[in-house]
Amino acid sequence: MVSSEELKAQVSRVYAEKIEQPSSCCEGACSEPIYPEETQKDLPDGVASFGCGNPVALASLRPGEVVLDLGSGAGLDCFLAAQKVGPKGSVIGVDFTPAMLEKARANQAELGLTNVTFRQGDIEALPLEDASVDAVISNCVVNLAPDKDAVFREAFRVLRSGGRLMVSDIVLERPATEEEMADLALYAGCISGSLPAQEYLGKIRDAGFTNVRYEVESPTKEGQFWFSAAVFAVKD
Ligand SMILES: C[S@@+](CC[C@H](N)C(=O)[O-])C[C@H]1O[C@@H](n2cnc3c(N)ncnc32)[C@H](O)[C@@H]1O
Secondary structure, three states: OOOOOHHHHHHHHHHHHHHOOOOOOOOOOOOOOOOOHHHHOOOOOOOOOOOOOOOOHOOOOOOOOOEEEEEOOOHHHHHHHHHHHOOOOOEEEEEEEEEHHHHHHHHHHHHHHOOOEEEEEEEOOOOOOOHHHOEEEEEHHHHOOOHHHHHHHHHHHEEEEEEEEEEEEEOOOOOOOOHHHHHHHHHHHHOOOOOHHHHHHHHOOOOOEEEEEEEEEEEEOOOEEEEEEEEEOOOO
């Protein structure tokens, strides 16, 4: 069995390479273009999406809020969230791949945004204080974490009471087989680390969240066993 550390190292290697040649996480298999054209037209070319959904559009962010993006990649969702929360709000992107952070910071400098910061860290052990954010968003990242219980526990810990979790992610129609799970390319491609939808929601409930639900964001395509879901939950 591949260890968690090996899986993470592989994921980080793959995304360090992908930032050179941007594509969606699951090679276009999970989703059609996710953002309306006008959303990206004023952004630098380097602000690529590796995601499978559009959590910012779903997150109903308000001016002044503090937002955390788990696995922020090149920063696209952070920049979109920054527009929504405005100068009185702030956005923190956490990612463990140095090349992604470098690209995100370069993109931020080009955009001149001062209400976004990027931190290096593992979403299984967040570099944030307890009860310090209003909304946690994430786009196609939790599936890549070997310990999803830890990710949702950490999201719960850093959210304030009344805070929201709004995540776009790949979920499965059936569990991945042992063979699929051992396929590192399929794992880093956001497929075989994913969970069946009900198991995924169960882990969010186990972390303490309520009002847990999901909507299909991009349906299963022929021959595939995964789809993209928008997942919502609340910390009471
Ligand atoms: C599929 S990409 C998505 C990037 C971004 N959310 C987007 O939509 O463009 C996955 C990102 O998550 C990061 N990542 C994966 N596992 C992580 C972990 N355990 N902790 C922090 N970052 C992680 C990778 O480095 C990569 O940048």
